[in-house]
Amino acid sequence: MKVKFWGTRGSIPTPGKGTVRYGGNTPCVEVRLQNSDLVIFDAGTGIRGLGDALMATGASVKAFIALSHPHWDHIQGLPFFKPLFISGNEFTIIGHQSRGLTLRRVIGDQMDKKYFPIQLNELKAKITFCPVKEESLKVFNATLKTCFLNHPTFALGYRREAAGHSLVYISDNEPFDREVAKSLKNVEKQIVDRYAASQGNPNQRVIDFVRGADLLIHDATYTPEEYVNHVGWGHSHYLFSLEVANSSKVKKLVLFHHDQSHSDDKVDEILQKCKREIQTRNYAFECVAAAEGIEMEW
Ligand SMILES: [Zn+2]
Ligand SMILES: [Zn+2]
Numbered sequence: 001m002k003v004k005f006w007g008t009r010g011s012i013p014t015p016g017k018g019t020v021r022y023g024g025n026t027p028c029v030e031v032r033l034q035n036s037d038l039v040i041f042d043a044g045t046g047i048r049g050l051g052d053a054l055m056a057t058g059a060s061v062k063a064f065i066a067l068s069h070p071h072w073d074h075i076q077g078l079p080f081f082k083p084l085f086i087s088g089n090e091f092t093i094i095g096h097q098s099r100g101l102t103l104r105r106v107i108g109d110q111m112d113k114k115y116f117p118i119q120l121n122e123l124k125a126k127i128t129f130c131p132v133k134e135e136s137l138k139v140f141n142a143t144l145k146t147c148f149l150n151h152p153t154f155a156l157g158y159r160r161e162a163a164g165h166s167l168v169y170i171s172d173n174e175p176f177d178r179e180v181a182k183s184l185k186n187v188e189k190q191i192v193d194r195y196a197a198s199q200g201n202p203n204q205r206v207i208d209f210v211r212g213a214d215l216l217i218h219d220a221t222y223t224p225e226e227y228v229n230h231v232g233w234g235h236s237h238y239l240f241s242l243e244v245a246n247s248s249k250v251k252k253l254v255l256f257h258h259d260q261s262h263s264d265d266k267v268d269e270i271l272q273k274c275k276r277e278i279q280t281r282n283y284a285f286e287c288v289a290a291a292e293g294i295e296m297e298w
Contacts, residue, residue, distance in 0.1 A: 001165040002297045003215065004030040007046020008290035010172070010221050010235065010257035011073050018263035023292025025049070026073035027171050027257065029217065033162050037140035038063035041158060041169045041217075046292065047077035051084075060088045061125075064139050067095035068171045069155040070106045079111050079118065089125035094132055094144070096156055103129045132156070147209040149173040151234035157209060165298065168213040168250075171257050174233070175240045176202040203244070210248035214298055217290065218244060220255035223270065238274055246283045252296075255289040 007025035014024040026044025040047065043065055054061050061083045068074050083089045097103040107129070108120035120127075130137075136145045142162035149155045150173055157170040210216055221235035236244075238255060245253035255274065258267055271289045278287055 001034075001160070001162065001167055001214070002032045002295065003167065003217075004050075004295045005046075005290050005292055006030060006050045007042070007044040007077070008256060008258055008292055009044075009073075010219070010259060012260050013045045014260050018265075021264040021291060022258055022267045022289060025292060026076060027068075028077060029169060031160055031167060031169075033140065033142060035140075037142070039139060039144070039160060040065045042066075042068055042074045042171060043076070043078040043081065044073050045077040045080070048080040048082075051081040055082050055086075060086075060090075062090045064092045064094060064144075066144065066156075066158050066169075067093065067107075068149075068157070068169070069096065069151065069153070071155075071172070074171065075107060075110060078107065079116050084123045084125045084127070087124040090128075091125055092128045092130050094130045094137070094139075096133065096146075096148075096154055097131045098154060103131045145209070147206060149206060150176040150203075152232070155234065157206065159209060159213065166213045167215045168210045168217065170206070170210070170216070170218045170244075172234050173206065173219045174231075174235055175237075177231075207244060207247045210244060210250060213248065213250045215252050215254065215296065216245055216248070216250040217254045217256045219257045220270070220274075220289075221257050221259045226259070238270055239277065242274060242277055242281075242283065242287070245285050245287075246281070250285050252286045252288070254296075255287065258289070 007028035008023045009026050013026055025046035027042040028044050028046030029041040030050055031039045040063060095103050111120050132146050134146055134148055136143055145159040147157040149157050155172045159168045218241045219236040220238045220241040222230055222237040224237040224239050227237035267289050274287045
């Protein structure tokens with residue numbers, strides 16, 4: 001399995017001198033199996049660069065785009081993904097649809113005339129929409145599993161498995177606290193119910209989903225201090241990301257969805273703190289921070 005990061009930033013693009021090393025584009029991760037079958041996790045602004053790289057090969061593209069959820073930072077790059085404008089290319093867009101809106105509308109509405117000059121139905125590539133709930137799909141002869149996370153309205157986590165290798169992508173996920181969730185208007189009842197049904201640690205279902213993964217890409221938006229003022233925003237502090245990685249016995253954790261206010265130096269500092277915690281607590285996994293352009297292969 002091979003992974004390349006095209007966008008690592010959460011919430012809003014952050015270009016500038018302070019974000020050169022870890023990157024300013026919003027989430028997009030390219031995942032390929034050995035035979036190069038392409039699955040793209042999320043379509044934040046990072047997908048523009050991936051599109052340009054695909055165009056440069058001159059080959060036609062057949063790929064799956066798996067969206068965690070339709071918050072801006074995860075879909076905003078799609079209208080700038082050039083391969084969608086080329087006939088002969090084929091894309092299947094995977095995502096959850098809710099509140100009576102089809103997945104096609106959820107994605108297409110951001111290209112409505114009010115917001116964008118070209119509409120979804122004008123794109124030349126063949127686009128198929130694949131709405132999912134929690135399930136296991138066959139994607140290019142390998143498995144893609146989904147899991148609902150703890151995020152306002154919803155967000156999906158994805159697990160890609162092939163030939164004994166596994167990767168889990170969890171871009172937006174918050175430590176679950178039942179009492180806090182009940183008091184928040186923006187957490188849907190279905191999510192509260194889903195977690196209320198889990199026994200013991202309400203985060204256990206996510207941990208079970210992640211269990212044994214070779215690589216876990218996980219939300220690490222906040223420091224624990226920052227999290228105190230952002231409860232209910234749907235994101236993790238890095239100590240929680242470490243806890244998920246340890247409890248699920250992953251081999252490697254990638255800190256992802258960096259906060260828009262964090263400079264490269266701040267991300268360095270968070271990574272160093274994580275490494276210290278891992279040592280102090282005798283955790284057994286490797287930890288890195290996602291940076292635009294880096295590749296991993298195993
Ligand atoms: Zn996000
Ligand atoms: Zn979100």
